[in-house]
Each structure stands twice: as C-alpha cells, then as structure tokens.
Amino acid sequence: MKYKKYVISGVIVAAALILGLASVTTVPSGYRGVLLQLGAVKPTIFDEGINFKIPFLQTVQPMEVRVQKEESSQTAASKDLQIVTTNVAVNYSLEPGSVNKLYQQIGMDYRSRIVEPAIAEALKAITAKYTAEELISKRPEVSNEVKNMLTTKLSKYYMKLEDINIKEFAFSEEFNKAIESKQTAEQNALKAKRDLERVKIEAQQQITQASAEAEALRLKKQEVTPELIQLKQIEVQQKAVEKWDGHLPSVTGGATPFIDFSTLEKKK
Template structure:
C-alpha cells in the first residue's frame, strides 16, 4: 500500500524540521560555553562593551552570538627595546634592554578597557625609551660599563613606578648591551692596556723590593753570625787549635828530617852528621 504523496511530504518536512532543530541546538549549545586557558583571565564582551567581571581559568557560560570572552595573558612576558641616547659626558650610547613584565589579574579589566590589547607598544616600549634615556644621561660612559647593575636598578625603579599606573607589573629588567662609538671603544682599550702595564710595573717593583729586603736580611744574618763566631774565639781556643795542629803533624811525620832547607839558614848534610 503506497502512502499518500501529501502524507509523505509532511513526513519529510517533519524530519527536516527536527534535523534543523537539533542542528540549531548543537550550534547554540556549542556557542554557549567557552574555556579560559591556564595562565589567562577572561573578560566578557557584550555588543562591544567589556564587563568588569574577571573570569578565572576554566569553562564559563556565555550568551550565544551576543557575548564573547576575551582572554588576557597574565603570565610573565618579555619585550626588548633598543634606545639611543647620550651619556653624561656626551658620549653616544645605544642600549638594548629586555624587560619581563606581567598583567595584574585583578585589574585586567582596567588595562584592557583603557589601553587595549596592544599595551606593550602603546605603554611599555615608550616608557622604556624615555626612562633609559633619562638614566643614562646621569652617568659618564665609563660608569655605564662599570656600574651596570646600579644603572639597571635605577631603570627598574623608575619603570616599575611608571607602569604601576597602568596596572602592569615589572618582574625583571636586564641591560643586554651597551654599544658605544668606535673612538670611545679604542680609548677604553688603550686605558685598559695602560692600567695593565702600570699594574705589571708595580708588581715588578714590589718583587724587586722584596728580593732586596731578603738579601739585606740574609746579609745581616750572615754578619751577625760572623760576629758571634768572632766573639767565641779566645786565646785559650787559639792555643788549643795550635796544639791540635801540632799533634796532627807529629802523627803524620815519618821520622825523617828534611835534607834541604831554604831561606837564610845554610845547607846541612844530615847524613854526614850521622856518620854514614
């Protein structure tokens, strides 16, 4: 038995309507929830207007097709800036600075509502440029090199106060590099060479002085020893030494007298005296 064409049309229409309803529910349901990622906070945006309710990481409901959720990164981020300025002694210096910063979770709405998402180029980089120029102008060029930590600390203090007005947190600042003119670099190198040579000459002088003192001390010790030895020599000791020498001579004598003597004494034939 065949179905009435009219009935078949109605049935098909109902199926299509049911499918469309299911599809609509799925689309609406899929747009009714959103997820705020870890390390971020969310802000509702309704018809272009931000809501000051801050959403924590996780799943949140939103009105489909009417609301959207803007995610704001609250993790530590980094920006790097090159700044050209002059030192206190008017040496041109280029400074490469790296700044680690983060967004305050509690005040993300204020930042996004007043500045927007490009706050790094609108607020942070111009502030770094201005403050680095201001601080480097207070120091001679050589001090920028030898007192880098102090310079970085001063820049960090000023930058922290400046960005706090916009609810931005400065976590760390690093002066990656100072770059000076070739003429200044050559003068620094020449000064270092001169200092090294002066230090070597000073060390050599100290070594010579020490050696001279050692020789004087040694000579004084030898003189003192000789003096003590002379004090130990007495007439009795001399006589004793003479007796020791004579005894040694007698022990070594073979019993024969010398046949010839020299000097003013006439020659004497010892054999003739003995009758041989």
C-alpha cells in the first residue's frame, strides 16, 4: 500500500507537470500566435513571449509579423508594345492584429496565393500605361503607381506594403539597339549644332573686326587735312636738307646740262 501511494502520487505529479507544460506556449520574437481550438480559429492572438492555452484542446500557429521581402521578375508589354522585363523587390508585413483572419481566410501560403499574383498584376497594369522610354525617364512615377496599387491589393488581405524597389527594366535587344542609335543621332545632331554656332560666332567676330578696321580707316581719312599734308611735306624737306652733304649733283635729269664749276676752277 505504501508503494502504491508513492506511485499514485508520482503519476499525479507527472500528469500535473505534463498538463502544466502543455498549457504553456512560447511565441518567438517577431511573431504572433494564432490560437486554434480543435482546428477552429479563435479571436485571441498571442503576443510574443510566454502564453497559456488549454492543453490538448488548443494549439498555437506562429505567424511572422516582421518585414518580409519578395523579389519578382515579370514580363509585360509597354504602351508602345515593347516587351519589358521588370525586376522588383517588395517589402511587406502582416498586420499583427489580424493574423488570425489572414490564417483563417488564406492560410500559411499567403505568399504564393496573394503576394506574388498581386505584384505580377500591378507591374503588368502599370507597365501598359507607359511607353518603353517613359518607363526609364519616369521611373519614380512608375514606382509610385505600382506601390499604390500593391498597397490597395495587399491591404484587402491584412498585409501592409512597406516599400517597393524597381531594380531593373530589361528590354529586347532590338529596342536596346534602337535606343543606342537614337542616342548616337542625338549626339551627332548636338555636335553639328554646336559646330554651326561656333561658325556663326567666328563669322560674327570677323565681321565685327572688319567693321572696326573700316571705322578706324574712316576716322584716319577724316584726320587728313591740307594743313596736315603741308606739314608732312615740310617734314620731308627738312629731313632731305639734314641729309645733304653740300655738293650739288653733276648730272640732272632735265635737258639742260649741269656745269661742274669745280672742274673749271682747276683748268684756270
């Protein structure tokens, strides 16, 4: 009898211990616990940490509420019917206070059932509104429209869009060649325009210089007066006198011969 009491006591303690352990559950950091009672979703949501439940009747399904990342690559047609492959990274999170509804309506495969299709639909819808060149030149605007559409779609299923990053727009090889040719043509046109402007400037500079020279010549002509001419003649005569050595020329350029008096004096 004595050992029987010990056995019974041991069984009771073990059962109590098992029940105690079974009634305690721990929700990891960054998660919320969806309480299930015999498979049915209960309104109670467990926060991270230690929580209590009814042993064997209730279970807890942890659901991550931290920011999650989904990368996707979608091919669609632009407004001008160019094939565009868009690589995008989407950050989203589950609404902590509604994880039980999400689990009840969607389940744990919400990523493949909701997130991925929503990204594909948003990208294709927005891509079709812009031409291929506009997707590049208006990238912030395109990203904002995709973000707004995704925000609306995910919010219907108790998810919050945190951010979106369009990593790349990839086009067909033919389109890339067309863009390259267009850029080359634009660069050549810009160079030709600059050359033309340079030629015009140089021509204008030559015209200005010629006008200045003509004006200077005109002013010089206005300065030439009879008095100035007479003064110049006097200056020339003075210089000639200064250079004369006192001897008269023996030959003149006229018809009358010039007599050399020095020769006559020697004859006498």
